[in-house]
Amino acid sequence: NYYAEDTTTTTTTTNSNNNSNNKVALCETSTNGDTPNDGSVLGMLNDIQSKVESIQQTLGVADASSNATYKSATSSSSASKKKKPGIDVVLGSQWGDEGKGKLVDMLSQEYDVCARVAGGSNAGHTIVVDGKKYKFHLLPSGILNQDATCIVGNGVVIHLPSFLKEIDGLTKSGIDSEGRILLSDRAHMVFDFHQMVDGLNENKLGRNKIGTTKKGIGPAYASKISRNGIRIGDLKNMDFFEMRFRELTSAHVRAFPGLEIDVEGQLDYYRSIAPVITAMTTDTIEYTNDAYDTGKKILIEGANATMLDIDFGTYPYVTSSNPSIGSVLTGLGVSPRKIHGIYGTTKAYCTRVGEGPFPTELEREIPGSIGEHLGVVGAEWGTTTGRSRRVGWLDIPQMRYSTLINGFTSLNLTKLDVLTGLAEVKIGRAYKHEGKIVNTMPSCLKTMSEIEVIYETVPGWSEDISKARNFEDLPLNAQRYVLRVQELLGVPIRWIGCGANRLDMIDRGEGWDLASKEDGDQ
Numbered sequence: 001n002y003y004a005e006d007t008t009t010t011t012t013t014t015n016s017n018n019n020s021n022n023k024v025a026l027c028e029t030s031t032n033g034d035t036p037n038d039g040s041v042l043g044m045l046n047d048i049q050s051k052v053e054s055i056q057q058t059l060g061v062a063d064a065s066s067n068a069t070y071k072s073a074t075s076s077s078s079a080s081k082k083k084k085p086g087i088d089v090v091l092g093s094q095w096g097d098e099g100k101g102k103l104v105d106m107l108s109q110e111y112d113v114c115a116r117v118a119g120g121s122n123a124g125h126t127i128v129v130d131g132k133k134y135k136f137h138l139l140p141s142g143i144l145n146q147d148a149t150c151i152v153g154n155g156v157v158i159h160l161p162s163f164l165k166e167i168d169g170l171t172k173s174g175i176d177s178e179g180r181i182l183l184s185d186r187a188h189m190v191f192d193f194h195q196m197v198d199g200l201n202e203n204k205l206g207r208n209k210i211g212t213t214k215k216g217i218g219p220a221y222a223s224k225i226s227r228n229g230i231r232i233g234d235l236k237n238m239d240f241f242e243m244r245f246r247e248l249t250s251a252h253v254r255a256f257p258g259l260e261i262d263v264e265g266q267l268d269y270y271r272s273i274a275p276v277i278t279a280m281t282t283d284t285i286e287y288t289n290d291a292y293d294t295g296k297k298i299l300i301e302g303a304n305a306t307m308l309d310i311d312f313g314t315y316p317y318v319t320s321s322n323p324s325i326g327s328v329l330t331g332l333g334v335s336p337r338k339i340h341g342i343y344g345t346t347k348a349y350c351t352r353v354g355e356g357p358f359p360t361e362l363e364r365e366i367p368g369s370i371g372e373h374l375g376v377v378g379a380e381w382g383t384t385t386g387r388s389r390r391v392g393w394l395d396i397p398q399m400r401y402s403t404l405i406n407g408f409t410s411l412n413l414t415k416l417d418v419l420t421g422l423a424e425v426k427i428g429r430a431y432k433h434e435g436k437i438v439n440t441m442p443s444c445l446k447t448m449s450e451i452e453v454i455y456e457t458v459p460g461w462s463e464d465i466s467k468a469r470n471f472e473d474l475p476l477n478a479q480r481y482v483l484r485v486q487e488l489l490g491v492p493i494r495w496i497g498c499g500a501n502r503l504d505m506i507d508r509g510e511g512w513d514l515a516s517k518e519d520g521d522q
Helices: 041-059 100-108 160-172 192-208 217-225 232-236 238-255 263-280 284-293 326-332 370-377 396-406 445-449 476-489 514-518
Strands: 002-005 010-013 087-092 113-116 125-129 132-136 149-152 181-184 298-301 339-347 350-352 390-392 410-414 424-433 436-438 452-459 493-497 505-507
Touching: 087 100, 100 125, 100 298, 100 339, 100 410, 100 505, 113 284, 149 284, 160 263, 181 263, 181 284, 192 217, 192 238, 232 238, 232 263, 238 263, 284 298, 284 326, 339 396, 339 514, 370 390, 396 424, 396 476, 410 476, 424 476, 452 476, 476 493
Parallel strands: 087 298, 087 339, 113 149, 113 298, 149 181, 339 410, 410 493
Antiparallel strands: 002 010, 002 452, 125 132, 350 390, 424 436, 424 452, 493 505
C-alpha cells in the first residue's frame, strides 16, 4: 500500500499487479522462486511460449523459427549482444550534484574517449577510489581510466589557471594524464577579469542574487555571444592573441568602472603557458567524428543539470549554458544520429545549490529533522563552492519534465543509502496550482512559488544497503521504492547507488536500458 497525500486530503491507493500502468516496474519483482516462472512478465511469457510450442508440435505445425526463449533482463541480457556503435551520454536530470561522475568513472573503464561538452569550472564531480577522493571541475572523470583520451569540447569555457591546477593535482595523486587530454581549438577562455565581473554582477543584485559560483562562466559566455571572446586556438598566434586580449580588456574596463586588470601581467602569464596549452589543442570535432567512424566507444560527461539549463531550467536561476542533451551536438560537433544511450542521473531525493524555486524543499537547519538527515548523511556540500546544498524529496513532475527533454534511455538512481533509517519516505508525485493539477513544468517563477506538491508516502527501511550488489540484495521496502519511482517515470532504472565508494553500485544490466532495444536485444 502507498499513501498519496496533499495538504488537505489523505487517500490510500493499492499498487496492484493488475494495474495496466505498471509497464516497466513489473519486469522485475522479488519472489521466492516457488512458482513455475520467476514471477515476472518475462517469466509468464516463457510459460505461454512453452504451451504454444507444445500445441504446435501436437498439431504438427511446429516452426523452428518460433523456438524462442524470453531471456530475463536481470541476468544474461547485458552480455547477449555487442553494443551498437554510438555516443553514450550521462546527464544530470535535477539541479546538479546528482553523482554523474561516479557513473562516468565506472562506465569510462570500457570507453576509448570521454568528453565534456558544456559549462566550465562551475561544475564539480567527486570520485572516491579506495577511500581517496578525486575532485574534478573541468576534466572529465574518465581521466582515471589510463586508456581513455579525454576531450574538453568547444562548448566548454575554460579558465586555464584552474585547468592546469587540476592537472597538477592529478599528477601529485599519481594519475598520469600525459598525452591523454585534448582541448578544442574552438573552446572559449575564461579570464580572471571574467570572474571579477561575475562577482560584481552578483553583488549588484543584492537580495535578488542568482547564486552563481562566481567562476566567471556567465561573463565568458557573454563575451562569446558578443563575438569578442577569445578561443583556445588563438594562443597558437600570440600576436593575434595579444591584440584580441587588449580589445577585450578595454571593453570590460569601459563597461565596469573601477575594474582593474593587470593587462601586461596577464599577457606574460599566457605567453608562459602557451606552449603547454597548444600541445593539447586540436580540432576536436574532427577527432571525435574520426573516433566514431573507426568504431571507438565515446562517452559524454554532462555538467550541471537540466533544471539549470539556460533555456529549460528555472530561469533566471540557471547556469549560462545548455547542460541537456542538445549540448552534446553543439558542444562537441556531432550528428544526432550518432547518439546512442542517454543516461539520466538522479538522486533518490533532491538537492540544489543557490537560489531559485525548489518545490519539494525540506528545512535543513532543524535538529533531528528529515532535512538535516538528508543533508548530513548525504554530505550535501558543494564540490565547487563548499556551500550547503538545499535538500528535499524526489520530485516526479520535475523528473518527467527532464525525461521529456532529454529522452533518457535509462536512469542512474544515486544515494539510495541516504534514505536508510527513515521510517517513511515521500515522493513528490504531482503539482497543484490554484486547486488544479499542473501537467507541465511552469515557466513562471511566480507560479512555481505557489505550487502545492501532492506527496505519496512509502514505508522506509533500516537495513544497511552499502554491500548490495544485486537488486534482490536490497531490503524489500527499498526495492518497492525503486520500482515505484521507475513506474512513475516510465523509464527503467538500471543503476542504483548504495554508498559513497566507487563500487557501491548495483548494475541491473543492459536489459534495463531502452537503447538495448534499439540494438535488437530482448
